[in-house]
Amino acid sequence: VRGIAKVPHLLFTQSASADQKIITTEEGHARIDFGSCAPEVSHTASFTVTNATAVRTSFVVRPVMKTSLAASSPFDVRLPDGTSVGPSSPCSIGPLESVPLIVSYKSSTVLERVSAEFEISTVGVLKNTLKLAAAARCEPIPVKVNAKSLSFEELQVGKITTKVFYIINESPNVSTQYQVVHARCSDVGEGVGYSVLEIDNSCGVIAPKSTATVTVTARPEIPVNYYRRLWILVRHAS
Numbered sequence: 001v002r003g004i005a006k007v008p009h010l011l012f013t014q015s016a017s018a019d020q021k022i023i024t025t026e027e028g029h030a031r032i033d034f035g036s037c038a039p040e041v042s043h044t045a046s047f048t049v050t051n052a053t054a055v056r057t058s059f060v061v062r063p064v065m066k067t068s069l070a071a072s073s074p075f076d077v078r079l080p081d082g083t084s085v086g087p088s089s090p091c092s093i094g095p096l097e098s099v100p101l102i103v104s105y106k107s108s109t110v111l112e113r114v115s116a117e118f119e120i121s122t123v124g125v126l127k128n129t130l131k132l133a134a135a136a137r138c139e140p141i142p143v144k145v146n147a148k149s150l151s152f153e154e155l156q157v158g159k160i161t162t163k164v165f166y167i168i169n170e171s172p173n174v175s176t177q178y179q180v181v182h183a184r185c186s187d188v189g190e191g192v193g194y195s196v197l198e199i200d201n202s203c204g205v206i207a208p209k210s211t212a213t214v215t216v217t218a219r220p221e222i223p224v225n226y227y228r229r230l231w232i233l234v235r236h237a238s
């Protein structure tokens with residue numbers, strides 16, 4: 001009985017979408033740059049692995065990092081149906097066949113600049129290994145406030161006056177949470193804990209391309225000058 005042992009050879013082939021930033025190097029490896037990404041949104045890119053030989057084989061995908069870091073990595077590589085291709089579940093690929101893979105990036109760490117590397121290797125004694133590098137930036141969502149200050153000007157003692165300001169979420173696809181923090185203290189007036197300012201709708205969720213209206217009510221009881229600072233905290237905003 002005579003035979004020839006053939007070593008399977010894997011190749012990266014053209015990505016499914018031409019606008020994705022997937023570059024194949026001269027050595028046959030690949031790089032994916034997701035660029036600027038919104039927080040808490042899954043960003044994906046697809047590519048295919050081709051078995052260029054007439055031998056059936058299986059391959060696995062391993063992150064090139066410590067196990068503790070891999071568990072918290074914002075990058076992931078899976079089959080289109082969501083199945084992972086780890087050492088315990090290798091993916092079979094027939095002769096001259098191709099298998100699509102999806103690289104995903106999802107992070108909630110604003111201003112994060114991160115990269116990762118994966119090895120895609122055949123199973124067996126003689127391994128053929130491809131390297132996949134991925135990079136991304138998690139950018140803050142655009143949020144604006146329509147006013148930097150509110151002036152109630154001169155008010156009569158005991159008179160109640162209200163003003164509003166708006167918090168605008170300009171992100172097309174990310175909702176956010178906000179909170180208006182008012183340092184409550186006892187102003188000069190009737191009762192302990194009296195405050196000249198009251199804030200309505202001081203916290204909540206702003207949907208994408210939406211606006212939150214915050215109402216500030218002033219109720220002076222003593223004829224003195226009042227000045228208060230408000231802090232506006234917005235999740236995932238710069």
